[in-house]
Amino acid sequence: MSAVQPSDELPREPAKDEPRGGPTVLRIMLGNQLRRLREAADITPDEAGYEIRGSRSKISRIEHGRVGFKERDIEDLLTLYGVTDEQMRAGMLALARQANSPGWWAKYNDILPEWFEPYLGLEMAASLIRNFEIQFVHGLFQTEDYARAVTALGYGPVSTDETERRVSLRMRRQELLTGVDPPRVWFVIDEAALRRPIGGRQVMRAQLKHLLEAASLPNVTIQVVPFRRGGHAAAGGSFTILRFAAPDLPDVVYLEHLTSALYLDDRRDVDHYMEVMNRLSAEAHTPVATTKFLKEIMQEM
Amino acid sequence: MTSEGSPPDPDPGDGTPPPAHEVALEIDTSVAHVARVYDYWLGGKDNFAADRAAGQQAIEAYPDIVYSVRANRAFLARTVRYLAGEAGIRQFLDIGTGIPTANNTHEVAQEVAPGSNVVYVDNDPVVLTHARALLVSGQHGHTSYIDADLRDTKPILAEAAQTLDFSQPVAIMLMAILQHIDEAEDPYAIVNSLLAAVPPGSYLAISHPAGDIETEAMAQMAERLNKLMAEKVTFRTRPQVARFFDGLELVEPGMVRVQEWRPASEIEAKSPAALWGGVARKP
Numbered sequence: 001m002s003a004v005q006p007s008d009e010l011p012r013e014p015a016k017d018e019p020r021g022g023p024t025v026l027r028i029m030l031g032n033q034l035r036r037l038r039e040a041a042d043i044t045p046d047e048a049g050y051e052i053r054g055s056r057s058k059i060s061r062i063e064h065g066r067v068g069f070k071e072r073d074i075e076d077l078l079t080l081y082g083v084t085d086e087q088m089r090a091g092m093l094a095l096a097r098q099a100n101s102p103g104w105w106a107k108y109n110d111i112l113p114e115w116f117e118p119y120l121g122l123e124m125a126a127s128l129i130r131n132f133e134i135q136f137v138h139g140l141f142q143t144e145d146y147a148r149a150v151t152a153l154g155y156g157p158v159s160t161d162e163t164e165r166r167v168s169l170r171m172r173r174q175e176l177l178t179g180v181d182p183p184r185v186w187f188v189i190d191e192a193a194l195r196r197p198i199g200g201r202q203v204m205r206a207q208l209k210h211l212l213e214a215a216s217l218p219n220v221t222i223q224v225v226p227f228r229r230g231g232h233a234a235a236g237g238s239f240t241i242l243r244f245a246a247p248d249l250p251d252v253v254y255l256e257h258l259t260s261a262l263y264l265d266d267r268r269d270v271d272h273y274m275e276v277m278n279r280l281s282a283e284a285h286t287p288v289a290t291t292k293f294l295k296e297i298m299q300e301m
Numbered sequence: 302m303t304s305e306g307s308p309p310d311p312d313p314g315d316g317t318p319p320p321a322h323e324v325a326l327e328i329d330t331s332v333a334h335v336a337r338v339y340d341y342w343l344g345g346k347d348n349f350a351a352d353r354a355a356g357q358q359a360i361e362a363y364p365d366i367v368y369s370v371r372a373n374r375a376f377l378a379r380t381v382r383y384l385a386g387e388a389g390i391r392q393f394l395d396i397g398t399g400i401p402t403a404n405n406t407h408e409v410a411q412e413v414a415p416g417s418n419v420v421y422v423d424n425d426p427v428v429l430t431h432a433r434a435l436l437v438s439g440q441h442g443h444t445s446y447i448d449a450d451l452r453d454t455k456p457i458l459a460e461a462a463q464t465l466d467f468s469q470p471v472a473i474m475l476m477a478i479l480q481h482i483d484e485a486e487d488p489y490a491i492v493n494s495l496l497a498a499v500p501p502g503s504y505l506a507i508s509h510p511a512g513d514i515e516t517e518a519m520a521q522m523a524e525r526l527n528k529l530m531a532e533k534v535t536f537r538t539r540p541q542v543a544r545f546f547d548g549l550e551l552v553e554p555g556m557v558r559v560q561e562w563r564p565a566s567e568i569e570a571k572s573p574a575a576l577w578g579g580v581a582r583k584p
Contacts, residue, residue: 186434221434247344271349275330281430282328287437 024121025244026099028065030092032249034074035063037081051080066118069096108169111162115261119254122263124176126183128243132280134190135238136198137207139170140177141187141214146207147171149199177217186221188280194224194297201301208298215291223284224293239273328426335481335532336428340400342370347400347431355529362521365573370477372574373508376559377476378404380506380580383552383563384472385413388582390504392471394461394495396422396451397478401435406474411441418443420461424450451478452486454494470502477576479545480510480534492545501583507545508559508578512536515575542577549581 038048038059045056052058052073061067074096078089105112105120112120123129123140131138136150147167155166176182194211197204215222240254253264253273264270285293333355341348341356344367348356359366384390391414395406398421407419421432421444429448438444445464449457458467465471473495482488496505511519512535519536527533543556554562556579564570 184435218437218439221437223434243346251346268350271330274347275328275349278427278430279328281434282426286433288433 023068023099023101023103024065024118025125025246025249026095027068028249029246030069030074030095030099031063031065033092034077034081037078037083038063041081043080048077048080052076065099068100071096104172105169108165111165111169113259116256118263119256119261120173122242122252122254123173125244126242127245128184128186129240130186130188130243130277131238131240132188132190132277133193133238135193135196137189137193137211138187140174140185141211142170142174143203143207143210144171145203146199146210149203153198177214177220182219184219184221186223186281188223188225188277188284190225191227191297194294197301205298205301208294208301212291212294212298215287215294221287222290222294223281223287224290225280225284226293229283239277241270241273241277329531333530334425334427335530336399336423336425338526338530339370339477340402342367343374343402345400345402347427351529355526358525358529359522362525363515363518363575365515365518365575366522368572369510369574369576372560372569372572373477373576373578374402374404375565375569376508376562376576376578377406377474377506378409379563379565380474380578381406381409381472382413383580384504384506385410385417388472388504388552390414390470390472391417392465392469393417393419393474394422394457394465394471395419395474395476396457397476398423398428398432398436398446400428401431405436407436407438407442407444411438415441417441418464420445420447420464422447422449422451422457422461424448451475451482451491454491454498458495458498467498468500470504471499472504472506473499475505475507475545477508477510479507480536481532483533483535489544489547496549496583499583503583504580505546505549505583506578506580507542508576509542509545510534510536511538511558511575511577512541513538514558514577519575537577539577542579546579546581548584550584551579551581555579 038045045059049055049057049059054073062069062073071093074093075089078092083089083092103121103124105117129140136142137146139147142150144167147170148163151163151166155163177185194208198207211222214220238256242252242254244251250265250267251270251274253262253270255262255264264273284290330349331351333351337348337352338356338359340346341352342360363369381393384393390410393406393410398406406421407417410417410419419438419442421436423429423432423446426448429446432446436444436446443464447457447460449460451457461467475492479488479492482491492505492507496503523534523536539556546556556577558574559576559578560572560574561570562578562580
């Protein structure tokens, strides 16, 4: 399972005041910095791991931003890498403390699978979110009723309380779209996801109406791939590409499975998904034509 | 989404895209394309391996290309600001849109003059898809998109007429695009055919990579790009670029290096860039 592979650009100052940064992206940025410093000092992951009483895989997790940081580990690594400048050390430690503070979703920990938590952080921090969905309407655009129906499909007959907590987490996520400095959201949806009456026709009709309203937000672009197109770009499944404003943060491809998820940011992987996404967007109805198409589907529902 | 504001359109520049197999053929990431190479120079993330390789080769020949493209974007923003402000222009025909970045034409124009209408033209399907999705006007005007090649101005003018009123002044923006038209394709006739379609009081804004600034490095960059990039380049000298403005009234300071055209600061005026640029009014 790959994860955030740092890009090979020149080191830059991390953007400490990233507006919606959230802990995940801070961890990735700090991890990136630590990797650059380690490589600049010509120290292997094994040596670095030994220094902090761990293994090379611990270093890898830290550098990929997959885990929280212990301040003592950061201090020891900085010393090993020859970083003596007090200001720089203090800056990086401050970043580590910030990166360890929990996101708003921490209170949903009991229902959040550990593989999904990083996604929430990335979603909150993204400047552009591109998504292709073949099965469902994306979580950011679901109505409460639709979300309830999808949750029931995914988790089976669980307690009402748990379902409601899942729905409430999803609704909380959606505040992102209308909050301060919202991300650009560019979604391509397969016609199938809009024809399948999840939760019944009435729920689905309301869902389609909600989608139409969302499409009128200035930061939202929705394109539908009609049945008669899209074969050539066949993605094989839904996927999301997250982009961040900071120039040295690579795009991240998020792939969700039933019991796990993949976070890809190797340039070759990202390029491949980006190419498929571009084709899908080119083949889909234009945003203007999509509005018309959505209305038609709604009438037929 | 693009149809807020004026005018009530049938479907301007937003026709149904071609069938899937045609698009699939047109999008080729195995060869470098100028819009994505440009994106790479600007530090964007919408480029692929072939684009990065070509972009890097160009940087090795002419390292200042990364400043040049930034200076060109800044020139675009300053010219649009001038045109929408001082010159009172409300209609823009921007040919060679490129992948969206900061300070796109409609953003600058509509910030200065809400209600400005902008038509973007490009022949790269990836650029068009991005433009349709991301270069969207708010309530402050109208934006539309045309899939066309500068070499064929008739369809551009016909489609643009659905959004722009050609009885009123129009600013024709040709930013770093004419270098892709070689002499055999007669770029001067192309520009003249565009100018012939707009009324007196219209403007022409051009930036063009120079064949007589940093001559050796630029020539080497051109040679490398012409080997690696789908679109070929012909860099032109000052008199060659000036010819595009024949019969027009150049506004101050005339045709100069783009960084010297009404720079916002001393530093901006001194940034290295090897492009000629100017803005002229049709009398």
